[in-house]
Amino acid sequence: MTLLSIETLTKRFGGVVALDRLSLTIMAGEIHALIGPSGCGKSTALRLIAGFEQAESGAITMNGRRIDGLKPEARDIGMVFQDYALFPHLTVAENIAFGLHRLDRAAREAAVRDHLALMRLQGLEGRRPDQLSGGQQQRVALARSLAARPRLLLLDEPFSNLDASLRETARREMRDVLRASGMTALFVTHDREEALSLSDRVTVLKAxxxxxxxxxxxxxxxxxxxxxxxxxxxTNLLQGMAEGGRARTVLGPLPIEPEAHGPVTLSLRPQGLALVAEGGAEATVTDRIYRGQEVTYLLRAADGTALQLDTTDAPATPAVAPGARVRLEAVAPGVVVG
Structure with missing residues (x-):
């Protein structure tokens, strides 16, 4: 079931188009990632949904009801900001309780206890934000938003302030918490690993x-x-001439998806190429990048096309030095992208 529907939102800042007729649906209970390069409109979209900015045109509907004319506090939407926006003078418990003023004292205290446990913050309830690590601050911000029980949770670059060594654990923990709570969430990121590993669906934005x-x-x-x-x-972007389910390329005849006819651009991931002893297409190794369990070979095909090949059995594969002539073949179909 669709929880949130965005229809042809347009937003400009000083004549610069931030969102150009953006349309998007968020399904109830899903974790949805909004990903794209800096300046593509990701955070602007969140601010329009939350009500912090107003669109020039378009509509935002939640559960069939227009909300784009409502004040932020009337939209039943929670938001975790990039810098977490915790109140520095309040304790962890007081930060979590901040949006629960409509509950009586007993219900408020119970909700705080539940969310301290949910986010593994027991024992930290009396600390203030400057006494917490970045990961702990993030969990407090998430607990504060979840405690208010919004219909939709928005997260703006939720892992950008964490050290790289903590991000994988934080992503897994956040996914588990969102799943356990049944919360619908939309988060923005420029990190593809975050988008792919955390979400049920991904929307890629460009300009x-x-x-x-x-x-x-x-x-x-x-x-x-x-x-x-x-x-x-x-990825490897190859030019080819499509003839139904195959295309003629510098690598030779290549299966393609979907079928096409005429000139095409194909995407073939580095793991979709393999070194072979005979047959295939000839290429020259220009560099070898050792990545532990994986080795990436940079190559140049006979027509000058630059290629990348990943081999995941690096310990068992003899190293091929730059300058060597090798033969390649595709072990996956090319995907028509243009």
Missing amino acids: GRVEQTDRPERVYQRPASAFVAGFLGR
């Missing part, structure tokens, strides 16, 4: 417009455009 919305696996494996293919990970 204020939606490029693609789908499940993480589909967006990564079947990108709708060359921009989506490149933004969500390393």
Whole structure:
């Protein structure tokens, strides 16, 4: 069931278009990622949904009711800001209780206890924000938003203030908490790993417009455009001449998805190429990048096309030095992106 519907939202700042007729749906109970490069309109979209900014045109509907004319506090939407926006003079418990003033004292205290336990903050309830780590501050901000029981939770770059070593654990914990609470959430990020690992669906934005919305696996494996293919990970973009389910390329005849006819641009992930002893297409190794369990080879095809190849059995594969001539073949179909 659709919880939130955004229809053709347009927003400009000083003549610069931030959102260009943005349309998007958020399903009840899902975790939805909004991803794109800096300046693509991600945070602007959140601020319009929350009511902190007003669109020039378009509509925002929640459960069939227009909310874009309502004040932020009347929208039943919670938000976790990038800097967490905790009240520095309040304790952890007081921060969590801040939005619960309509409850009586016993219910408020019970809600605080429940959310301290949910976010594993027991024992920290008397501390103030400056006495907490970044990860603990994030959990307090999330607990404060969840305690108010909004219909929708918005999160603006929720992991950007955490050290890289903490992000994976924080992502997993946040996903588990959101699942356990049944909360519908929309978060923005520029980090593809966050978007792919945390969400049920991903929307990729470019210059204020939606490029693609789908499940993480589909967006990564079947990108709708060359921009989506490149933004969500390393890829090889090949020119070819399509003839139904195959295309003639520098790598030779290549299966393609979906079927097409005429000139095409194909996306082929680095793991979709393999080194072979014979057959395939000839290329020259220009560099070798060791990544532990994986090795990336940078290559140049006979026509000058730059290629990347990942091999995941690095310990068992003899190293190929830069300058060596090798043969390649595709082990996955190319995806038509243009």
